[in-house]
Amino acid sequence: MENLYLPQLAVIDQIVDETPDTKTFTLHFVDEKYNKSFSYKAGQFVEVSVFGKGEAPFGLCSNPLRKGNFRITVRATGTVTNAMHEAKVGDVFGVRGPLGNSFPFEEVMGYDILIVAGGIGLPPLRSLIEPIFDKRKKFGNFIILYGARTPADRVYKDALEQWASRDDVQLLQTVDRGDESWTGHVGVVTTLFEKIKVDPARTFAFTCGPPIMIRFVIQDLLAMGFADDHIISTLERYMKCGVGKCGHCAIGHKYICVDGPVFSWRQIKVLPER
Amino acid sequence: MKVGQKYTIDKQAFLAVLDSLRRDAKLIGPTSGPDGDVVFREIASVKELTFDYVNEFDPVKRFLIPHRQDLFRFELGKRPTFEPLVDTSPQILFGIRSCDVKGILHWDKFFSGAYLDNYYLEKRANTTIISVACNQPLDTCFCICCDGGPWLESGFDLQLTDFGDRYLVDVGSAKGIAILKKAKKGLQEATRQDLDLRKELMAKCDSQMVPTAYVAKAIIQITNNRVREELWDEMGFECFSCGGCTHVCPICTCYDVADYMESSTCGVRFRCWDSCQYSGFTREASGHNPREKTKERIKRRFYHKLSYAYVKLDGHHGCVGCGRCITACEAIGLLDLPAVVKRLRRQGQPEAEQMGA
Numbered sequence: 001m002e003n004l005y006l007p008q009l010a011v012i013d014q015i016v017d018e019t020p021d022t023k024t025f026t027l028h029f030v031d032e033k034y035n036k037s038f039s040y041k042a043g044q045f046v047e048v049s050v051f052g053k054g055e056a057p058f059g060l061c062s063n064p065l066r067k068g069n070f071r072i073t074v075r076a077t078g079t080v081t082n083a084m085h086e087a088k089v090g091d092v093f094g095v096r097g098p099l100g101n102s103f104p105f106e107e108v109m110g111y112d113i114l115i116v117a118g119g120i121g122l123p124p125l126r127s128l129i130e131p132i133f134d135k136r137k138k139f140g141n142f143i144i145l146y147g148a149r150t151p152a153d154r155v156y157k158d159a160l161e162q163w164a165s166r167d168d169v170q171l172l173q174t175v176d177r178g179d180e181s182w183t184g185h186v187g188v189v190t191t192l193f194e195k196i197k198v199d200p201a202r203t204f205a206f207t208c209g210p211p212i213m214i215r216f217v218i219q220d221l222l223a224m225g226f227a228d229d230h231i232i233s234t235l236e237r238y239m240k241c242g243v244g245k246c247g248h249c250a251i252g253h254k255y256i257c258v259d260g261p262v263f264s265w266r267q268i269k270v271l272p273e274r
Numbered sequence: 275m276k277v278g279q280k281y282t283i284d285k286q287a288f289l290a291v292l293d294s295l296r297r298d299a300k301l302i303g304p305t306s307g308p309d310g311d312v313v314f315r316e317i318a319s320v321k322e323l324t325f326d327y328v329n330e331f332d333p334v335k336r337f338l339i340p341h342r343q344d345l346f347r348f349e350l351g352k353r354p355t356f357e358p359l360v361d362t363s364p365q366i367l368f369g370i371r372s373c374d375v376k377g378i379l380h381w382d383k384f385f386s387g388a389y390l391d392n393y394y395l396e397k398r399a400n401t402t403i404i405s406v407a408c409n410q411p412l413d414t415c416f417c418i419c420c421d422g423g424p425w426l427e428s429g430f431d432l433q434l435t436d437f438g439d440r441y442l443v444d445v446g447s448a449k450g451i452a453i454l455k456k457a458k459k460g461l462q463e464a465t466r467q468d469l470d471l472r473k474e475l476m477a478k479c480d481s482q483m484v485p486t487a488y489v490a491k492a493i494i495q496i497t498n499n500r501v502r503e504e505l506w507d508e509m510g511f512e513c514f515s516c517g518g519c520t521h522v523c524p525i526c527t528c529y530d531v532a533d534y535m536e537s538s539t540c541g542v543r544f545r546c547w548d549s550c551q552y553s554g555f556t557r558e559a560s561g562h563n564p565r566e567k568t569k570e571r572i573k574r575r576f577y578h579k580l581s582y583a584y585v586k587l588d589g590h591h592g593c594v595g596c597g598r599c600i601t602a603c604e605a606i607g608l609l610d611l612p613a614v615v616k617r618l619r620r621q622g623q624p625e626a627e628q629m630g631a
Contacts, residue, residue, distance in 0.1 A: 001392040005345045051348045078559030238558045240531045243389035247528030253583035
């Protein structure tokens with residue numbers, strides 16, 4: 001029987017400092033055959049081990065259409081993530097996955113796409129944004145709204161710049177608090193809604209960010225006339241096993257690790273705690 | 275010999291067979307503990323068994339889901355190596371009760387599904403269950419409310435009913451057949467009279483139980499989120515968050531996973547029992563905790579035990595009626611399952627609805 005809990009070794013190819021407390025790791029599996037066969041979908045996650053410290057879940061933020069390696073963006077917050085931040089290029093992590101469900105992709109082709117991301121909620125959505133660019137013609141209008149606490153807290157500054165220069169996407173950014181160099185919008189991410197034009201019936205909205213942000217985003221999307229199943233969000237909980245057994249991430253009878261992390265508002269709104 | 279057939283066997287003859295099984299497997303059975311309590315443990319001879327018991331307070335789950343279970347050993351280095359630690363040693367659980375068998379059946383399903391938990395399932399495949407039906411309940415037992423006993427139709431390898439000097443034997447599996455075939459003497463097909471005797475014994479056991487867990491209405495209230503918030507507040511105030519109810523529960527299986535360094539270069543990843551009643555259970559690294567309040571955790575416990583969503587998922591509500599939470603609960607008589615079911619029924623509904631109904 002396959003061992004559910006044994007990780008595969010993955011080598012760090014690259015480490016990018018995103019913000020003072022956040023890094024992006026590019027990894028590939030040591031086992032070549034495993035690396036070749038490794039495939040995942042936008043929105044899925046992996047459990048990453050630092051041996052001796054423990055294991056923690058991270059949404060994959062790389063483009064699932066590009067094979068060979070994968071990326072995760074990690075904020076140093078607890079035991080495992082702090083240990084990860086000490087790793088150097090060439091070091092290895094243990095990785096289990098891909099785990100969890102995924103964002104609808106083929107299903108939303110032909111629709112306009114609205115992405116609303118907050119802070120470190122952008123990484124999992126990036127795994128959806130990049131394949132949309134790859135298949136850009138298959139989608140309608142494309143809008144990305146990104147909010148962060150401060151300009152320095154924005155992740156993927158290079159990618160944001162590149163997206164901003166494209167004419168096939170409308171990228172709007174905002175920060176809660178600006179600084180001397182910030183000339184852009186200031187305010188929470190929902191204040192960007194008045195700057196965009198969307199047709200809710202033709203649009204799928206994807207949101208990921210802090211729970212409080214998601215709550216207000218969904219509230220506004222509903223007010224704008226979005227149907228419950230056109231609002232796609234992610235739910236987060238403390239997670240251990242990643243395979244629906246340890247019980248930590250349960251909300252109602254749903255286990256975020258196997259039934260999620262991606263849910264539509266139609267699914268979320270009937271959960272007993274949310 | 276076929277599954278579903280019933281035999282009677284001379285008790286001493288069966289115990290002789292049981293004793294012979296020790297050669298190939300750990301034999302675990304009820305023994306008399308130092309305080310006169312019954313304790314299930316590995317025995318070196320059937321002479322160590324006690325037959326004067328109803329059930330152990332500590333659930334049998336530790337033999338399939340150990341308090342601490344090592345998953346793999348790792349050695350740090352440029353390329354860390356690991357060695358899985360899957361325990362597949364065969365064991366026989368003798369004398370366990372129907373309610374605990376029911377719990378095991380729940381885990382069999384829970385640890386299967388889309389992801390097969392190899393640690394549980396491989397141990398389980400090497401486990402033989404010889405359960406003994408209860409002729410007498412404890413005053414905390416309510417298995418008749420939960421389809422958890424006092425005897426079962428299936429789920430065991432062999433099920434025994436104590437007839438004094440004989441056992442009635444229900445054959446539950448091929449494993450059970452193999453054991454029964456070892457009996458050299460004293461084995462007979464059960465007669466009409468034998469089955470009537472069992473019926474009589476079980477009816478007597480049923481009649482001694484005071485059923486308190488009429489769960490139907492509680493399920494409706496929890497499912498429809500129609501419980502007065504004040505009642506949850508009360509329960510949150512009463513609970514000590516000790517986790518005792520979940521630890522003794524034959525349904526509860528939540529666990530934590532952690533690493534333990536045995537030396538500077540060698541360590542073990544293990545899992546150990548955890549409880550949804552602990553505040554740390556859902557606390558995230560950032561400090562955010564969706565179930566920080568005790569009452570939220572109690573809500574969680576009873577949502578898992580009594581919501582229709584889980585009944586549908588599991589095929590039964592989350593209780594086998596063993597009554598252990600009644601004994602375990604520090605808030606005596608207030609937060610065990612039958613007590614909560616009763617409170618939900620009697621005081622749980624919003625007043626307007628009580629009037630209307």
